[in-house]
Amino acid sequence: MxxxxxxxxxxxxxxxxxxxxxxxxxxxxxxxxxxxxxxxxxxxxxxxxxxxxxxxxxxxxxxxxxxxxxxxxxxxxxxxxxxxxxxxxxxxxxxxxxxxxxxxxxxxxxxxxxxxxxxxxxxxxxxxxxxxxxxxxxxxxxxxxxxSSAIPPIEGLAETHFLTNKSILELQELPEHLLILGGGYIGLEFAQMFRRFGSRVTIIEHAKNLLEREDDDVCEAMQQQLGADGVEFVLGAEVRRVSHNPEGEYTLTAHTAEGERRLRGSHLLVAVGRxxxxxxxxxxxxxxxxxxxxxxxxxxxxxxxxxxxxxxxxxxxxxxxxxxxxxxxxxxxxxxLHRKRRSAKDRPLPYVVFTQPQLGRIGLSENQAREQGLDYRVATMPVQYVGRARETGNKEGFMKVLVDERNHIIGATIFSEQGGEIMAMIQLAMAGKLTCDQLQNMVFAHPTWAESLNNLFAKLVKA
The missing domain is CATH 3.50.50.60 (FAD/NAD(P)-binding domain)
Structure with missing residues (x-):
């Protein structure tokens, strides 16, 4: 029974x-x-x-x-x-x-x-x-x-001992050259991590940009930052075959705009989705x-x-x-249990990519706002203008916010040191329906990252 x-x-x-x-x-x-x-x-x-x-x-x-x-x-x-x-x-x-x-x-x-x-x-x-x-x-x-990790139907891939986001955490030796198939959030975090540990790292992505769902300026800034760390990129690449020889070397055969390329490395991480x-x-x-x-x-x-x-x-x-x-x-x-009618639809979607700088996102991207035909203003500011950034030396990245016709924030992209925390502040302001004018004139302690909001909203222009 x-x-x-x-x-x-x-x-x-x-x-x-x-x-x-x-x-x-x-x-x-x-x-x-x-x-x-x-x-x-x-x-x-x-x-x-x-x-x-x-x-x-x-x-x-x-x-x-x-x-x-x-x-x-x-x-x-x-x-x-x-x-x-x-x-x-x-x-x-x-x-x-x-x-x-x-x-x-x-x-x-x-x-x-x-x-x-x-x-x-x-x-x-x-x-x-x-x-x-x-x-x-x-x-x-x-x-x-x-x-679990989605495995693409690439010839020869299933016969190799490739890594996933799970098995790569079990490595005991540092890869000499890590090939990463996929330029999404998971791939980028592992790319910067292993590059800073000393591995050579190459990202292979089928799209023309990293983080293809983000705005172009975000993709370009992320690629520039990881490139400065020494990460290599092969974008717009269609991987057609994977092989693994007895010496442990992986070879990826990819079709690119420049023709066929063969990419070789000691380890292969597959991070193309779930x-x-x-x-x-x-x-x-x-x-x-x-x-x-x-x-x-x-x-x-x-x-x-x-x-x-x-x-x-x-x-x-x-x-x-x-x-x-x-x-x-x-x-x-x-x-x-509480007999309350609560919905999973239309809830806020904050998220953070934990590279350095962090990418914090809340609300609409600029691409999404345009697709919806919204009337909005946008403010963009390089992080190097922030006093706290200059003092700490963390000057990489930029901040961007979108504001509607009622001066309410409808989206923010913070690619900055502490980007996730700054994004969360903007999320609170959105939940509290604070206007951009209130944030621009709010008294924040000096010198903090929060203080950047004073200057950011001063740069609003018509999209």
């Missing part, structure tokens, strides 16, 4: 874990199934480990450039195993915290390690690591299985609908077409960010 629970959560991610806790505190009997590691992608092979290693790369850069600040030091050398060990220590502490929260602090949660497969609309079979099975049924089921982890869930047994890419279709309350079944986080269509997955939890929590 199947074991009955009030709620079943498949996947221990940034939406599933807090939901399990909230439901248990409300008196619900909860089962949480995880087939890999508690904590989901963010903790285990996403945000947290990457940012921990980026911190080491930034420290390496600070030492390497210390003479510019009048500080004499020996040229730095990276102990890559120590970098990885530091990352592993941080992540293990986070994993332990998640496990303690789910298994010790609330008796209403049962954690099952194994793979879940639907056997019906409200029933799931869990196959444990030892092969044993357990049938579970629940009136409420929440799918929070996330995504795909949902839905192909082995048995969704057809439950009648759960997906789109052509396998993402689970949901409404504004994150309900699937099957009553009582929800999809949270990256597994449904839309932007894939940890903070949105956590907000999915809040949407479901409020609708189910």
């Amino acid at each position: 199947p074991t009955s629970y009030d709620a079943l959560i498949i996947g221990s991610g940034q939406a599933g874990n807090p939901l399990a806790t909230a439901l248990a505190k409300a008196g619900r009997k909860v089962a949480l199934v995880e087939k890999y590691l508690l904590g989901g992608s963010c903790i285990n092979y996403g945000c947290s480990p990457v940012k921990a290693m980026l911190a080491s790369a930034e420290r390496m850069h600070q030492v390497a450039t210390s003479q510019e600040y009048g500080v004499l030091s020996e040229p730095p050398a990276v102990d890559f195993k120590a970098v990885v060990a530091r990352k592993d220590t941080i992540i293990q502490e986070m994993r332990d915290g998640v496990r303690k929260n789910l298994t010790k602090e609330d008796s209403g949660i049962t954690v099952l390690m194994g793979h879940a497969t639907f056997t019906g609309p409200k029933s799931v079979r869990v196959t444990a690591l030892d092969g044993s099975t357990q049938d579970i049924k629940a009136p409420l089921i929440f799918i929070n299985t996330g995504t 795909q949902p982890n839905t192909d082995d869930l048995g969704l057809e047994a439950a009648g759960i609908e997906t789109n052509e890419k396998g993402y689970i279709l949901v409404n504004e309350r994150l309900q699937t077409n099957v009553r009582g079944v929800y999809a949270l986080g990256d597994v449904h269509p839309g932007p894939q960010f940890t903070h949105l997955a956590y907000d999915d939890y809040r949407v479901v929590r409020d609708n189910i």
Whole structure:
């Protein structure tokens, strides 16, 4: 006979874990199934480990450039195993915290390690690591299985031992020459990181620009900055074949505007996008609908077409960010437990690319504003004009804001030191419906990065 629970959560991610806790505190009997590691992608092979290693790369850069600040030091050398060990220590502490929260602090949660497969609309079979099975049924089921690296159908690629965003974090030796297939957020962060550690790095991208969804000025500034760090680029390249010889060298054969090129390196990172982890869930047994890419279709309350079944986080269509997955939890929590009508549609979309400088984004880009035919004004200012930038030596990048006809901010791009934090300030101003005039005349402490907003809004011009 199947074991009955009030709620079943498949996947221990940034939406599933807090939901399990909230439901248990409300008196619900909860089962949480995880087939890999508690904590989901963010903790285990996403945000947290990457940012921990980026911190080491930034420290390496600070030492390497210390003479510019009048500080004499020996040229730095990276102990890559120590970098990885530091990352592993941080992540293990986070994993332990998640496990303690789910298994010790609330008796209403049962954690099952194994793979879940639907056997019906409200029933799931869990196959444990030892092969044993357990049938579970629940009136409420929440799918929070996330995504994994999308692998393009390139000849020879599947036969090579290429790296993904997950396996690259397990390296113990620094790559001599890292080839990165893909010029998106993941690829750029790893590119700058490994270049600063001392690897030669080449980014191969099919589009003509990095970050093809951003405005052209953002793409150009990012490429210029990474180029200054020594990252090499092959843009507008269609990779047609990948090979890996016995000596461990990768060769990518790519078609470019200049003709065929052969790119060789010691390691290959594939970072061309993500795909949902839905192909082995048995969704057809439950009648759960997906789109052509396998993402689970949901409404504004994150309900699937099957009553009582929800999809949270990256597994449904839309932007894939940890903070949105956590907000999915809040949407479901409020609708189910607090009887509040809360929607996942039309919510703010802040995000940060953690290169140095950081790229912080909120609201509309200039391309999006033009596509929507909006009447807007735009202000752009090089970061080098900011007093704090000159004092700290972090003068790279620029700031851009868009303002509507009522003087309200509709979008911001901050490519700057502390770009994510400055962007968050603008997001707060947008949420509070402050006008650009108020920010331009606001008294900020001197000398801070916030003070840049005084000067930025003074440069507004008609688009």
